[in-house]
Amino acid sequence: MNTVKSYIIALAIILTVSVFGQENSTLIKVPNGNTISSKALNEYIEKTMDSLELPGLSIAIVNDDKIAYHNTFGVKNLKTKDPVTKRTIFEGASLSKPLFAYFLMKMAEKGQIDLDQPIYPYLEPIFQEGTVEDTSLDYYKILTPRIILSHGTGIPNWVKGEPIKIAFKPGTDFSYSGEAYQHLGAAFSLKLGIDWGSKLDALFIKEAALPIGMDRTLYTWDSKYESSVANGHIKGQVNPNINRFKKVGPGFSLHSNAEDYAMFLIEMMNPKNITKATRDEMLKEHNHFREDNTLLKETGQTGWGLGFAQKPTSNGLMHLHTGNNQDFQAYTMFIPEQNYGFVMFTNSDNLFPFLEKLEDLLGEHF
Template identity: 30%
Template sequence: MSEISRRKLLKQGTTTFISLSSISLLKLLADSVSAAETVTGNLETQIPQLMQNSGIPGISLAVIRDGELFWNKSFGIKHKYRKTSVNNETIFAAASLTKPLFSYAVLKMAERGEIDLDAPLTKYTDKPLISDSRINQVTARRVLSHTTGFPNWSGSKPVWFNNNPGTKFGYSGEGFLYLQSVVEKITQQPLAAYLQQQILKPWGMKSSSLIWQPEYAETASYGHNRQGEPRAMSQPKAASSAGSLRTTAAEYAQFPIAMMKPGTIDSNNLTEASLQQMLTPQIKLSDSLDWGLGWGLEKTNKGNFFWHWGDLVTFKSFIVASRDLKTGIVILTNSQNGLKICEKIVDGAIGGQHPAFKYWMIDY
């Protein structure tokens, strides 16, 4: 892309994203790589301005094209005052992007006959989680589709039911922690070690972990609150299936890429049948949104996409991808304001209208 074109785009400001959507990757999938590079060149010009306008110190992106990592780019700084640059090896807190990764591992266990998605989880425990008899209706499928009836978090109190299991969507981190305890009992391994062995290492996610690693002292970004004040990343000593993954954009992109590449039962990738099951609607959220097993699902004017967002207050993230189109984007930010610019970036990168951004739980 010429310097004249870059300067022109920069001068036009953030409104350029309206026109960028017409030349997004969705329209360039069948065109040359050089044409697709025009899209990433436009993004590279515009994203710093979007970050400045919304008070976002740092961001890292990974764009998928034709089922492969096409573009990985990072912008900004890791710490407001230290001015160290974010690069493609910078570690971010992925927050709830952990949930679909854990879900993938559970479906792989189901393929191998190690867990029954529709069996009560009490089948695998020594005693029920709580005394309420409805606990016998909580299954892995209901955890992964957020239909357990549990609250999102119970704090220091024993978990309770807001709804009868299977009757209503209710986003619940508590459900994932319950299923995690079952997975750890079945595998006889801590979840961090199990996912490292089964997913992260085979997919080449060498820097990613569900627990704090010593090298993160150098590679991890700080988070930043609404006012831009830095906050140190928390350092989990034990894995949480609901949100403790630390990763890079390029490494996390290996996950949606794996969603596009079915394997065999004996491989680390899910079979086509299991991938289809993961992306089959389990509960309806709205006319255009459903929830599958671990993923949010959306119907768009460009086709069907799977998606999720992450929110650890000072770290926010978003992933949206399509198996049919073999395209997608991972966005990791180090700011409480991070989700404010994700819709514009997705519009510029892959195009289409994405109703996921209207989901009421997303805190911009």
Template identity: 30%
Template sequence: MPTRPERHRPDRRRFIANAAALAAVGLLPSAHAWAAPCRKQDSNWIPDDAFLAGLPGIMKAFAVPGVGIAVVDDGVVAWSRGFGVTNAVTGTPVDARTVYEDASLSKPVFAYLVMQLVDQGRIDLDKPLVQYRRPDYLADHPWIEQITPRDVLRHTTGLPNWRSKPATEKLVPMVKPGTRIDYSGEAIFWLQLAVEAVTGQSLDDSMREHLFGPAGMDDSSYTWNADLAARSVYGHRAHDAAETGMPPQMFREQWSIAQQIADRWGKPLSAWKYEDAERALPEVIALAPAGLVTWPGDIVANAAASLRTTVQDYAKFTTLMMAGRKRAPWEIREATRQAMLTPQIDIPGRYTQKGLGWNMEPTRDGPVFYHSGSNGGIFKNFALGDAQRGRGIVVLTNGGSGSFVHQRVVRAATGYDLLSYDL
């Protein structure tokens, strides 16, 4: 479903420095931060004309029909452009209103909401998650009791990425929480249910109130409606896939069936919470092809994987992570922003680090924050930012080989050959 678990590789460089101030306000588990001197470069991250002229050829080589690129410079969205088509069969052109399936780029956006609730005193990063909500699919295991929101956001819960049979399989940690990094969509989804309990709202309603509305992210949603259906890209197989034809569309197919129930209830999918999905599940299963929908998580907003945005909206979000900007009252505090971009656990041998919702990687100019996204083997995305220099780039694609495209875009735009590409 979302991204594959990350593999451990040797540490190439580490930038660890004192961050006692963040630890003092309870945002860091220890007094460590990542820092490196910044070197000002004259060029921005907008790809040059020569590269953009050749981009359609790169897309064709890797069978990626559509790409959206947006660039942040000096802390604002400075440039954006779409290429190709949303659907290789219909040939509908990509435009400024095209909505992409962001896949695991969903996670940093959700993490921002969680940190807003932390700033409001409604969530404690180090309080056991079971004290907020204990879904009935959790295993009866002592390690479950130790998992905290911090563990979730830095991927140290010990939980698997996704259960293979969520309708019948209990969720149980593989290792003691806080001892190693295990990339887990399941953990993010559990934290989402805790946020529902804290706010009394659906994920989309919380997002609209706290983030999407204030940030002007008007084309963003973790769920589905007729407008999103019309503007959303279709996913396409990798260039070297053995199968042919349009692949299964996963969320699009699941949502389309759930939409029938939502219409009958008069309650939009954006307002559904987990209990609504539980109630609707038998009817949806009856309407769906065998195996398409198996548990409530298939038909409710998924904080780990189901975000849809325009490329401009996602770039707007990355601007919130930039240093030195004047912050509106609804935004997270400066110390909280720094905590999101500060390594939260020291795992020897890792070449990248986990912040709260973001990954961090050293470069010649200092650390950058990033996240990748992969859904169903047919959507591949990447977002990268340099908080100190106020720069960022977002590349969203609708092809299973989209990583080959977004890597080339980011290299051409930034000059970085990132180690994170080896995941």
């Protein structure tokens, strides 16, 4: 009897250890066909973060419409040493853009906006003389959501209060522009008759974020996140100021984390809240780069869809976007053919050297 009891206890211990080991050694598929254990990835990330003095990180990987890996590392603030947790949120910088594009595509499905109608009629009631140079005004008046989302406006990235000068006829070339996204957000709000602060953000959360499981993502500030937001860092120095945006900045103001944004990547690969046709329209190339385009020469990216850049790879067509608010940086990519997605947020100015090191382990991601 004692022998049987001992055997059962021993077997239970073996099974418990086995299950525990499996839970802590998840295998993650990467685009080149390799697999890596979550334990090995954790160890590599910790070592690399230490070598680069990266303060904090939120990272997630999607395999086959599920979050196969999600973890956080480091601290929210180098002075306080408060740890980054899975509830910590970061500035998403330009990762704001593809998510806002998704929101607008959802609104287009509902007939709330036409991608090919100029936005100027909605802005005209508040349009101020001097916003656009006189020589560019005719071009400005033909800007549409489709042209803006695919960065075909000819408007500089940011004009910083200067009159807008449009470099080419909209829709004929590429010019990355956060400024243009801001005008699109304002125009959409005016069309709906709401302010482009909390009311527009509430609509985004209701129509886009919550239906796909993003419950810690927003464009305007909510005081309930005061204790869980990370501080930014530049060259190892803490920025004590938290950006508490009162207006939706479609080009820059997103707060989110890797787990939430991974839900967006899952939606882009297997849409549930928009139709497949709408998703396909987002991922279709709307702006093909010319041969002398700097991004084409330096990165191999070939064009832009409605929200994401595109790059052909040996593993399939990669859709990607970078984010850089200086003291916060972020990056995301996904390859639909592989059902693979990747996203990371950091509270510092040295994410991209970290990404380069991470590619040594995971293969091409940028």
